[in-house]
Amino acid sequence: MGKAPKTCPTLVQKMHQYQIVGRAQPTKKQPEPKIYRMKLFAKNKVIARSKFWYFMKKLTKAKKTGGELLALNEIGEAHPLRPSNYGVWFRYQSRTDTHNMYKEFRDVTLTGAIGQLMQEMAGRHRALPESIQIIDTKELKPEECKRPHVTQLLPQNLKFPQVDRIKPVLPHLRRTFYVKPKN
Structure with a gap:
């Protein structure tokens, strides 16, 4: 078995959008606590969970130790190729x-x-x-x-100049290998 091809780190999506649903733990005083849903941006699920509890602690009196996560879903893009x-x-x-x-x-x-x-x-x-x-x-x-x-990128008739155009080599002059002269 060979190694999997390594992807270029610049092409990997660094941020992800997560939808997290959670609430404070049910108690005798409050058997049905209010449910909160947040959309958060984070590098991974662990950081997203941590951010969720950070905001829950600020907004309500629910902490990670006294709360429960009901759902954690990654939200995808509807049209990922349209600017x-x-x-x-x-x-x-x-x-x-x-x-x-x-x-x-x-x-x-x-x-x-x-x-x-x-x-x-x-x-x-x-x-x-x-x-x-x-x-x-x-x-x-x-x-x-x-x-x-x-x-500046919004006009419909926006055009970019073609730079560094390379002329195609004639078929009888094409070679597989080229010798590069020393400088």
């Missing part, structure tokens, strides 16, 4: 304060747009993924886009 514009509202903790921000991205999937967000926030603001809390995401129509780096 779309996404708006992301989020909050992040800097070294000095908490900031609310809105950013726009153009990507084929929502998780790809969130991956771009994490990369941009790390590069421009040195924000760690743990300090970023996504409040809302929305797929934007072309007329709703505001940011120039997204609006």
Whole structure:
């Protein structure tokens, strides 16, 4: 048996979207506790579960030890090959304060747009993924886009120049191997 082919790490989806359903554990006082459902972005299920309990502790008085998960599902994209514009509202903790921000991205999937967000926030603001809390995401129509780096790609007659065109080699001049001269 040979080894499985190694995939390029740059082609692997870094962020995943999860839907998590959970509640506080039933007690004699409250036999039917309220059920909460959250959509979270995380690298894997373990981090998604951890984020869920982090928000549950903030929103309600339910902790991981006194609660139960009812479901954990990964949400896929309906049209993963169609480019779309996404708006992301989020909050992040800097070294000095908490900031609310809105950013726009153009990507084929929502998780790809969130991956771009994490990369941009790390590069421009040195924000760690743990300090970023996504409040809302929305797929934007072309007329709703505001940011120039997204609006420049919206025109219908958009064309890109062809650069570095290579002329085809004539059949009688084709060779399997070429000798590259030394510099």
